[in-house]
Amino acid sequence: MILHRYFAWRFLMVFSAVFAIFFCIFVLLDMVEQIRKFESDTIGFVEIVKLTLLNVPQGVYRILPLIMILSTLVLFLALSRSSELVVTRASGRSAARALFAPVIVALSLGGVAVAVFNPIVAATSKQYEIVSNGHVQGASSVLSISREGLWLRQGGPEGQTVIRARQSNLDGTRLFGVTFLGFGPDGAPSYRVEARTAELMEGAWLLQSAKRWDLGASDNPERDAVRHETLRIPSDLTLEQIQDSFGTPSTIPIWELPAFIEQLERAGFSARSHRVWLQMEFALPFMLAAMVLIGASLTMRHTRFGRTGVMVLTALGIGFAMYFIRNFAQILGENGQIPALLAAWSPPLAAILLSFGIILGLEDG
Numbered sequence: 001m002i003l004h005r006y007f008a009w010r011f012l013m014v015f016s017a018v019f020a021i022f023f024c025i026f027v028l029l030d031m032v033e034q035i036r037k038f039e040s041d042t043i044g045f046v047e048i049v050k051l052t053l054l055n056v057p058q059g060v061y062r063i064l065p066l067i068m069i070l071s072t073l074v075l076f077l078a079l080s081r082s083s084e085l086v087v088t089r090a091s092g093r094s095a096a097r098a099l100f101a102p103v104i105v106a107l108s109l110g111g112v113a114v115a116v117f118n119p120i121v122a123a124t125s126k127q128y129e130i131v132s133n134g135h136v137q138g139a140s141s142v143l144s145i146s147r148e149g150l151w152l153r154q155g156g157p158e159g160q161t162v163i164r165a166r167q168s169n170l171d172g173t174r175l176f177g178v179t180f181l182g183f184g185p186d187g188a189p190s191y192r193v194e195a196r197t198a199e200l201m202e203g204a205w206l207l208q209s210a211k212r213w214d215l216g217a218s219d220n221p222e223r224d225a226v227r228h229e230t231l232r233i234p235s236d237l238t239l240e241q242i243q244d245s246f247g248t249p250s251t252i253p254i255w256e257l258p259a260f261i262e263q264l265e266r267a268g269f270s271a272r273s274h275r276v277w278l279q280m281e282f283a284l285p286f287m288l289a290a291m292v293l294i295g296a297s298l299t300m301r302h303t304r305f306g307r308t309g310v311m312v313l314t315a316l317g318i319g320f321a322m323y324f325i326r327n328f329a330q331i332l333g334e335n336g337q338i339p340a341l342l343a344a345w346s347p348p349l350a351a352i353l354l355s356f357g358i359i360l361g362l363e364d365g
Helices: 002-037 045-062 064-081 084-090 100-134 239-244 257-266 272-297 308-334 340-362
Strands: 143-146 149-156 159-168 174-183 189-201 204-214 226-234
Touching: 002 045, 002 064, 002 100, 045 064, 045 100, 064 084, 064 100, 064 272, 064 308, 100 272, 159 189, 174 204, 189 226, 257 272, 272 308, 272 340, 308 340
Parallel strands: none
Antiparallel strands: 143 149, 149 159, 159 174, 174 189, 189 204, 204 226
């Protein structure tokens, strides 16, 4: 038990050091990117640092599996060079038992990452989008999902228009049970329109079975309301603006993601990418454990056997390959080519089975 605690402590210290190194590297690289992205005469250095610190956690969170395999390589190379693994085996402990503590630490770090770090990353990413959009004209979100349906807003010379719909098609260009509420330049309500459907055309919404109330020009809007079989309402919205307003699943905390998926599907949108992301977050601890097994399976040999560099490069190659396979499976899942469960869980399970095969082939058990 004492040996397990020792290995766990050593692995935790190595992981913390590697994580800190990558965090500093990401801060420097992202700061350069923020300076390049925003003009220096419109945003100061303090704001650049703020944007950098808000954006870096998302980048570091995405490469946690790579940080994990690098930490594993550093740990087991150090243990091999100091002959601590030789002493461990001489005491009667097998290679599999020596891996018990690092794997448990990896699973625990994965659980903490999903339960604690994920909401932090979601909050910082969302705040980064808000702050950065404030410096980019016309980049604000135009769509919101709630229990009452979906909400859109659009602007124009005549004022702002708020759109509420009960349901929508997959891309948000065709709305059902829709209400348009127009506001004048002074902020006062000017008209209201209710329609059975509304379809986004080029430069306008095309409404079917619509009823319009003029709120500002009539003392009795209901009496003067007009029904239209078809009605066009000018709009500057585009399909790209609506799709961009969904945001990425990573900006939603994992604890709120199931409810958001339900609201998204109730509104008529496809929540496939959000479902894939949710399952991949659940599988993250096992992916981190798989990286530990891959890294340890090729670096537990004593350095006197030679070929240490080849083994390290092989472990890195397998780890990077599994990381990109995981990302590729995520893309396939988001496109509907494979189920969400298969996209999220097959890479870590395949990596775990592969590493066990390597351990059984190279070690004495």
